[in-house]
Amino acid sequence: MVGANLKSETMKLMEKRSGIEAEMNAIIEQLCLPGGPGLSGNLVDSEGFPRADIDIPFIRAQRNRLAELKNDHQGITEKINVNVQVLHSAKLTSTPKESGVETNQNASVVSVGASVSLQNLALRDSQGANEVDIISGVPFAMVDEIADASPAAEDGLQLGDQIVKFGNVKAGDNLLQRLASESQVNQGHPIPVTIMRQGALFNLSVTPRTWQGRGLLGCHFRIM
Template sequence: MVTCTLETPRDKAMRLVREKDKIEQEIAEWNAVLNANNIGMREPLVDSEGFPRNDIDVARVRHARHRIICLQNDHKDKMKEIEVALDEFYAGGRADGAGPSNMNVHQPNANGHVPNGHIPNGHGSNGYLPNGHASNGVANGEAHQPPPRNEASIEQQVTPIALVVNVCEGSPADLAGLRSDDAIIQFGSLNSRNTEEPSLAPMEELVTHSIGRRIQVKVKRGNSVLNLVVVPRPWQSDDNRQSLLGANLRRITN
């Protein structure tokens, strides 16, 4: 006799996150092909005379670009599936009164890799809190209470220093997952606590000195805070504008 085991909302969410991770890993591998050829998603593959460039592996780059576009579309679809699964997961938790306190599913960074968010299971010491510590409240027979929050500290932590005005398709900012209207909370080592300069000069200087290097970026998008990684590199838009990010930012001062 064959026994069918129904997939729980939590199991479904975890499976989808694993599938998402595989997509991001493959995006990272194809991005490595572009990086090896010192090229991005938009630069021309022919020289000024219309011949294939001899400084890159044109066929390999063309295939890598195609795969990245396909995988990015797959990733968007997978994120929609995860969103539905999370709704089911939270709804189940509310129904039995033991729902999770938080779940993080991050957007991909420039290399296609994102930090994995723990999916809490709500069962005693096996349930992970957002800070990575196991919750033992249920195991001790106590009702779980959220840890006390320092509102002043939280407010300071989420104070944005810049707003993303627009992002060019295929640019380093686009590959990192930055979107228009994202509020930048942290840009590398820069945040509201150490950046009093009313201009974008500190951020521009950091970008200039970080070509080919990873910059950790924390943004507030709606009610979510996302951890992204952008890798500045020379990039040219369709209208021949030169940039290292491919995004317009507006400084926010308090």
């Protein structure tokens, strides 16, 4: 069956994407070690000379590899989204009934696009015997800096976490401004956050609040 083959292909793509995300997270963790240059920090000192405390060729290679992985991740995600849309369209055109109940009512399907952040998709085959749950998470930002003892750190965010959903912020334009606004509006109140870490999705809550450091969260987001 075409549908079964397409679902199998989609699952393989998701496994490949998870491997890419794991490699990306490993590179990010390495680049962001204490004393390291981070994802975009200077490789020269204040006088313009190459920093002697870091391996500059290695760091450049890691940054280039990270950029390649990001492009691969985007391409695979777009393929997954196209496959899901095809599967969903095929499901909507066929609505077999069992005992007067349409089987497609049991499927939780949300249309997806390349810029959508989190979609929970449950696709069933025509026999209803095997269910494939496909979670397509498209992160839009990454935690590239986080302070010790900050609200973000205490509430569970970690360096390298990829933000899939932050309160009402999912994707789109002016993301940094919207993230800041979401934190300010919800100061003192928990914000539900969905993150991708080591290729897996996690739900947690972060409460913006004043502390001894800067900002209400004590972390920095880099738009992906």
